[in-house]
Amino acid sequence: MSGVPTRWQVRAQRPIAYDVIKTPGLFDPACDALLAHGRPQGRRFVVVDAEVARHHGAAIRAWFDARGVQARIQVVPGGEENKTIEVWQGLLRALDAFPIHRRDEPIIVIGGGVLTDVVAFVAASYRRGVPHLKVPTTLMGYVDAALGIKAGINFNAHKNRLGSFEPPLAVLLDPTLLATLPRRHLMNGVCEIIKLAIVRDRALFEALERDGAACVAARFQDVASEAILDAAIGGMLDELAPNLHEDELERKVDFGHTFSYGLEARHADRLLHGEAVLLDILVSCLIAERRGLLPAADAARIFALVQQLEIGLDCALLDAGLMWESLLDRTLHRDGLQRVPMPAGLGRCVFLNDITRAELDAALPALCARIQSSHEPALER
Template sequence: MSTGNMRWQVCTQRPVAYDVIKAPGLFQPDNHSLLALGRRHGGRRFVVVDAHVARLHGDAIHAWFAHHQIDAHIETIHGGEAQKNLEVYQHLLCALDRFPIHRRDEPLIAIGGGVLTDIVGFVAASYRRGVPHIKVPTTLMGYIDAALGIKAGINFNGNKNRLGSFEPPLAVFLDASFLASLPQRHLLNGVCEIIKLAIIGDARLFERLETYGAASIATRFAHAPGEAILDHAVGSMLAELAPNLYEEELARKVDFGHTFSYGLETRHPHRLLHGEAVLLDILVSVLIAEHRGLLSAHETTRIFTLIQQLGIEPDLGVLDAEVMWQSLLDRIEHRNGLQRVPMPAGLGQCVFANDITRQELDAVLPALHNRMKEHHESALER
């Protein structure tokens, strides 16, 4: 005898709560910040460290774990977008499988740039269906952007971040002293993301960059105004991320600069860093916004002048309208059928465009070349 159709509904919520903690001198022997999370007595940690960081700070990291009697397996991998692949992901899984850890109280620790923290986050999400992890960003890009949210993943099939998950960390520890040994290009790479935040959502941050940005770069953000810029950028980024961690809302301010850049970065993985590609996207979007009357000529000039003041030289030679158009088409799929391109509507304000045309893109590229040439010549005259 049939009882008819049956239906059971499962409804639950997974709470997300983690701290982003300023922790200067994180690996000084008397710093106990990392000990607050996870088993200490007889504890073990699987630690993944960027190879560049290991060369500069490896002895201090090893000594810290030894000093606190933590059995640490330290796995070193090279940073950079080329390493964000299945092979490195599987290598880490195999190394982790050889080093036994408790499933809940011996968190993985990722010490490196945004690529490394993304990979380790994906390892943590998938190993034994999820183990805890901690992020320690060592690049400016990681400090103010990549390590702050819950997205994790790897590149796949020629596409950025095509495989991944949302995996909250136990905590993110911010130690700005790592920035002192960061190569200048990588420092400016992170500055591009601060510029992004300022243009699209924080006019006060933009003004701070105009006033203190150059000096902050010169001091590796180690003086009071530079530290204030970092704190401001972190707060601004978290204010955007926190209400929408799982991206239920696909129109996101923080996607400014992340529409055309995907194609450029994928086409030129050895020529462009992530922030450099984002900046090119920003400049294209700024000129489209000005042409549409969303930005005044004065505001546009301020943006181009700031980039010059900060010593950033965009690589315009990689601009390719077809590559960028295909990137936009891919973003439409990613954003569920609409362009949802963030555009500045005045400094610190945002609207979303869904009607950018190929003709508009074709026209803006030579305009960008001309604008950069004009600003360069004007700077020489000054």
């Protein structure tokens, strides 16, 4: 036997190609977008958020019935508390009891960002990967969670600790579905729009200052809303598309996602994802301001926008120890460097690797003071 090692090289690339398509009136009898991918008369395993089913379940069932499509409508409760291995396994069992073709009968998920993450992981896991379509029904999913290829579930008290990268066949956006969202869930998505505006799109921030409150009042159904949503989606996809597998670990879209992980996991019953992100954003803005990265005038505008939009924040949930542990965990996630996105003026971003515990400790009481002062009634003149 020769002592020279023998090597066989395997090199392959999996192409990623999917469209994000705005499709108003998706469940209208005249709209065929849901069957535009896969075999039109094939079966469909359709996972629907329980709250969506309450509002639109009859229309969804009637839509498939009218086309003679055999559809298994699987209703699942949404929310972070259901982003679990048990829910994932339950969906896999239900799918296995309703066999579908491996390539031409895509799974369809209709729900918020949590459910699209879970079902995308189902699609990635079942038979080593089957196709799926996403229909986000929350503002968070519409502008953020459903747009990329990340899939996963929470595990061992950590967010998204199990998962994969699994591209959908398409993401179908129906803005009319946002009309039934409670205000708090609208604001949950607005927090992600604010995130994007601060670190990459000054014009979007100015649009939020000008039209944001009216868009929320209109439940994002008016013309100004369309412009804001389109800008947010376009900006998010511009950030995601060149780095879908996160080979580059300095990501602007991670702004607000460093200190927030521990808060969200600890207070899942009190904090929505966007609310935790916004607390992180504001802490980061104060650190950036104290370092001279973020001009005081820009920081004031950010806090003024939060006040103008009447986003409720509970500074009692802030916990320096927990937030520091989150930073340490994110440092592991980012290959040993903090890589914390920080605003350097509205629309600009830098990455820091030297944030100290002392900076975090100083920022939290300062944030509480800013929040409390913003809620004090103006003195009569």
